[in-house]
Amino acid sequence: xxxxxxxxxxxxxxxxxxxxxxxxxxxxxxxxxxxxxxxxxxxxxxxxxxxxxxxxxxxxxxxxxxxxxxxxxxxxxxxxxxxxxxxxxxxxxxxxxxxxxxxxxxxxxxxxxxxxxxxxxxxxxxxxxxxxxxxxxxxxxxxxxxxxxxxxxxxxxxxxxxxxxxxxxxxxxxxxxxxxxxxxxxxxxxxxxxxxxxxxxxxxxxxxxxxxxxxxxxxxxxxxxxxxxxxxxxxxxxxxxxxxxxxxxxxxxxxxxxxxxxxxxxxxxxxxxxxxxxxxxxxxxxx
Amino acid sequence: xxxxxxxxxxxxxxxxxxxxxxxxxxxxxxxxxxxxxxxxxxxxxxxxxxxxxxxxxxxxxxxxxxxxxxxxxxxxxxxxxxxxxxxxxxxxxxxxxxxxxxxxxxxxxxxxxxxxxxxxxxxxxxxxxxxxxxxxx
Numbered sequence: 051x052x053x054x055x056x057x058x059x060x061x062x063x064x065x066x067x068x069x070x071x072x073x074x075x076x077x078x079x080x081x082x083x084x085x086x087x088x089x090x091x092x093x094x095x096x097x098x099x100x101x102x103x104x105x106x107x108x109x110x111x112x113x114x115x116x117x118x119x120x121x122x123x124x125x126x127x128x129x130x131x132x133x134x135x136x137x138x139x140x141x142x143x144x145x146x147x148x149x150x151x152x153x154x155x156x157x158x159x160x161x162x163x164x165x166x167x168x169x170x171x172x173x174x175x176x177x178x179x180x181x182x183x184x185x186x187x188x189x190x191x192x193x194x195x196x197x198x199x200x201x202x203x204x205x206x207x208x209x210x211x212x213x214x215x216x217x218x219x220x221x222x223x224x225x226x227x228x229x230x231x232x233x234x235x236x237x238x239x240x241x242x243x244x245x246x247x248x249x250x251x252x253x254x255x256x257x258x259x260x261x262x263x264x265x266x267x268x269x270x271x272x273x274x275x276x277x278x279x280x281x282x283x284x285x286x287x288x289x290x291x292x293x294x295x296x297x298x299x300x301x302x303x304x305x306x307x308x309x310x311x312x313x314x315x316x317x318x319x320x321x322x323x324x325x326x327x328x329x330x331x332x333x334x335x336x337x
Numbered sequence: 338x339x340x341x342x343x344x345x346x347x348x349x350x351x352x353x354x355x356x357x358x359x360x361x362x363x364x365x366x367x368x369x370x371x372x373x374x375x376x377x378x379x380x381x382x383x384x385x386x387x388x389x390x391x392x393x394x395x396x397x398x399x400x401x402x403x404x405x406x407x408x409x410x411x412x413x414x415x416x417x418x419x420x421x422x423x424x425x426x427x428x429x430x431x432x433x434x435x436x437x438x439x440x441x442x443x444x445x446x447x448x449x450x451x452x453x454x455x456x457x458x459x460x461x462x463x464x465x466x467x468x469x470x471x472x473x474x
Contacts, residue, residue: 091351098347098416102380102407195349195418254409257381258366266382267405277349 054320057313061306068302074137075295082227082288089224089281096274100242103271106264107242115261116210117268118240123215124161127183127208128153129237131221131279132172133287134190139294141222141230141287142171148232149176149220164214168201168280190284198277205276206269209238221279222286228293230286237275240268340374344390346399346415353399353420360391361413363406372408379408383417385460387468398423400468402461426469435462 107118130149132142149172153163164183167173173185184204189197205217217238222230256263342361346354362371364386372379383404390397404417438459445452 088350092349094352095347095349095416098414099405102405102414102416106380254378254380257370257379262366263380263382263405270403270405274349 054313054316057309057316061309061313064302064305064309068299068306071295071298071302075292075299078288078292078295082285082292085281085285085288086224089278089285092274092278092281096278099267099271099274103240103264103267104242106260106267107240115240115264115268117206117238117272118242120239121212121215123212124159125214126156126160126163126216126218127166127205127214128163129166129168129205129217129219129276129279130172130176131219131283132167132169132175133283134170134187136171137294138287138291141290141294142169142175144230145220145222145232146172146175148234150179152218152220152234153180160216162214166205169283189280190287193280193284195273195277198280199273202269202273202276205237206272219276219279221283222290224282224285224289227289230290233279233282235275235279237272240271340411342372342374342411342413344413344415346388346417346420348417348420353422354390354415356390356392358390358392359394361388362390363388363401363415365406372413374411376408376411378410379406381406383415385457385464387464388415388420398468398471400426400461400464421465421468423468423471426465428466428469431462431465431469435459435466438462 128149130145132145136142149165153160164181165176166183167176167185168189170185170187173182173187176182177185186201189201208214209217216236218234219237220232220234223233225231341357341359344354344356344358344361345352360371360373362369364384365381366384367381369386370381383401383406385402386400388399388401400421400423401415401417402419404415404420407414438455441455442452442459445455
């Protein structure tokens with residue numbers, strides 16, 4: 051029966067798909083562990099730097115550095131961090147939608163918006179709808195602090211040349227394997243975080259000087275923030291892909307079960323018809 | 338002497354050091370300096386250079402890239418982009434990087450944009466070779 055053969059073929063093809071999704075899940079799980087370690091390792095550095103920056107900024111006028119001065123131009127740059135590869139559920143689509151929502155909501159505040167995309171998927175999604183200034187693709191496979199530092203240098207250069215007045219970054223923050231938190235963060239001008247606690251005024255010796263130190267620390271702060279966003283995004287991507295591939299494997303297993311049932315029923319029906327034919331044939335000879 | 342300095346050295350990749358030491362010296366923006374327990378609160382940026390600390394009478398050396406150094410209440414916090422212990426340094430690689438940077442510098446004029454980059458690379462390589470040499474002694 052031709053039908054039997056086609057069902058068998060489908061079972062084999064679904065089985066192949068399941069094999070691939072299973073393998074991808076394993077790969078993502080391994081990569082996720084490494085990415086997670088990186089995120090955890092980068093945290094103390096970022097936290098310490100923010101702490102120092104806060105202390106320095108408090109004892110200094112806010113217009114001490116051009117990177118901290120608020121400008122009224124209203125031209126914004128939004129950095130969108132997505133992945134280079136797909137097959138990770140709603141990871142990229144959700145982020146792009148959130149980016150668009152952000153732009154819609156803040157429309158009144160910005161006179162002009164340009165985008166910088168980090169990751170191929172975001173670029174492909176957004177390039178037709180918005181003005182994309184630059185895309186950095188292919189940075190995630192060889193992600194290092196240097197990569198982040200180069201991107202930061204480019205952003206700062208544009209900022210100082212007054213090509214834009216505010217810089218935001220939107221990325222998937224890693225919360226757990228199953229959940230990603232879409233986070234929008236203001237990068238420039240730098241607003242030092244306020245931990246709220248009253249500083250004990252210690253008299254520091256500054257070398258060379260407070261202003262010079264601040265000027266050196268601020269670009270580093272941007273570096274670290276971008277680096278952290280990229281790391282978190284990578285960890286989230288692998289988490290998202292792992293869950294997506296896990297459910298794909300489950301669906302494939304379920305489908306194989308259903309198809310096997312249909313196949314067996316069809317086979318049984320074929321056998322029954324054949325038997326009936328033989329019996330009726332024998333009956334007719336007897337009679 | 339009961340008093341010690343608590344040192345934490347952090348890079349974006351990992352915590353390199355978290356130890357109690359007797360003495361620490363490093364290269365700051367205005368030159369080399371040393372810190373002993375009981376130092377006044379102090380904040381400085383670090384240049385590409387060497388960081389040495391003494392623990393139980395033994396000197397340890399590290400090669401540092403750009404960084405920042407803070408002392409407060411005998412607690413030392415060092416943030417650097419890269420830090421390598423003297424025994425971790427790949428001497429061959431550092432030497433290769435040094436000669437590469439040197440040849441590049443020869444072909445470039447000081448006005449070139451990449452001149453600074455190679456100059457920094459040369460500096461880093463030099464420090465690495467220097468620090469690695471100290472480990473052997």
